Amino acid sequence: MHIEPTATDRIVVVGGGQAGADFVAALRMAGHQGPVTLVGAEPGYPYARPPLSKAYLSGKATAEDLYIRPPAMYEQQGIDLRTGTRVTAIDRTARHVVLADGERLSYAHLVLATGGRARRLPAPGLDAAPNVHYLRTLADVAAMRHRFVPGARLAVVGGGYVGLEVAAVARQVGLDVTVLEALPRVLARVTAPQVSAFYQRVHTEEGVDIRVDTAVTGFAFASDGSVAAVELKSGERIDADLVLVGIGLVPDTELAEQAGLAVDNGIVVDEYCRTEDPAVLAIGDCTSHPCGEHGGRRRLESVPNASEQARVAAATVTGSLQPYTAIPWFWSDQYDVKLQTTGLSTGYDEVVIRGTTETGRSFAAFYLKDGLVRAADVVCSPRDFTAARKLVAARARVAPEALRDLSVPLKQLL
Ligand SMILES: Cc1cc2nc3c(=O)[nH]c(=O)nc-3n(C[C@H](O)[C@H](O)[C@H](O)COP(=O)(O)OP(=O)(O)OC[C@H]3O[C@@H](n4cnc5c(N)ncnc54)[C@H](O)[C@@H]3O)c2cc1C
Secondary structure, eight states, X not given: OOXXXXXXXXXXXXXXXXXXXXXXXXXXXXXXXXXXXXXXXSSSSOBOSGGGGTHHHHTSSOTGGGBSSXXXXXXXXXXXXXXXXXXXXXXXXXXXXXXTTSOEEEXXXXXXXXXXXXXXXXXXXXXXXXXXXXXXXXXXXXXXXXXXXXXXXXXXXXXXXXXXXXXXXXXXXXXXXXXXXXXXSTTTTTXXXXXXXXHHHHHHHTTOEEEOSOOEEEEEEOTTSOEEEEEETTSOEEEOSEEEEOOOEXXXXXXXXXXXXXXXXXXXXXXXXXXXXXXXXXXGGGEEEXXXXXXXXXXXXXXXXHHHHHHHHHHHHTTOOOOXXXXXXXXXEEXXXXXXXXXXXXXXXXXXXXXXXXXXXOEEEEEEETTEEEEEEEESOHHHHHHHHHHHHTTOBOOHHHHHOXXXXXXXXX
């Protein structure tokens, strides 16, 4: 890639989350020796978000346990870490960013790793209600901790991964939990109906009141402005001491848009994480990137995606182009149920269940398209997950009955 000479060889990263922290480490690993500045709006060292709805929320992990890299790494690697500071503008012509205090930082390469923010539920009075919570940051957990106590009544709006993981921790802590999902099943956008049914069963077994096909129409407020109950379309009211809204993510793309970069449900990048400006790259949850064999574009919200794009971007910046070809994967922990997914299940025409979703807590769901294994959800079976990854990577053509046959180890199907 040809880069115009500039007054600096500094690389500026905007966003101190998973992608930003992994990128600066990958950049040094790739041999870049020039100055690197990482600007992050949140205070403190970059941390991993997955434990926010798992071990950290349950109190089993501390904030320090969440650090993506040891704090000493930034100094040792000569990373100029500026957290608690927001980038407010990008001047692509002058090649500098502007910080909230007016300081300008010039760059040779700019990497946008701005992630996203929790989607807000638009309802009058909700933003001011002290017991309505979202979950994206350490600060969000801090805000809800004192209400997240045994016996409290928690209403979770949204049956996605974050909502269900919070419901699981809440039950373990001893809260009384109701999950309200507008669609006919939980996890509807990401899994097959059988997998949704499995999760609904497990949560019901654990004492969660799971309501699907349940539209929230409003909220009843107490005199102090807090929510006292969630109102449903059916006319029913769910009394609540706290509400957790988990209805998805809005990518933080405003900086890129203001700088005139293309945005289409994410900052548009190619398979090398480049925007249309050769000096500006973007990585992580905020990007819309080419979908490889699936065609089109996609925006992924996962740690493996953020880490892989960080690695790809570091290669791009250091001049050894390596396209993003990794197969997406993801995990979710709820109670004793560990889900691992590989591939993207969108567009499947057949689901094959290995084992059963109707009893027990271990099975695998394979998503096939035209007879080829495209994706798999594996529950509580690391060995099957290893084999499933290989089947998905190989786009293996496997007969459904062979996938179903528990007497044949999956690895024999490779
Ligand atoms: C509760 C929860 C549980 C999750 N569980 C899992 C899981 O089990 N498995 C999994 O794979 N993924 C999980 N994820 C998703 C995963 O955490 C994200 O995909 C990952 O954090 C994305 O990293 P990122 O760096 O792209 O974005 P982020 O982590 O969102 O980081 C972006 C950072 O940029 C900062 N920023 C934004 N704008 C500016 C600006 N203008 N100036 C300076 N800084 C700015 C933000 O403040 C933020 O700190 C979970 C997420 C959440 C919230």
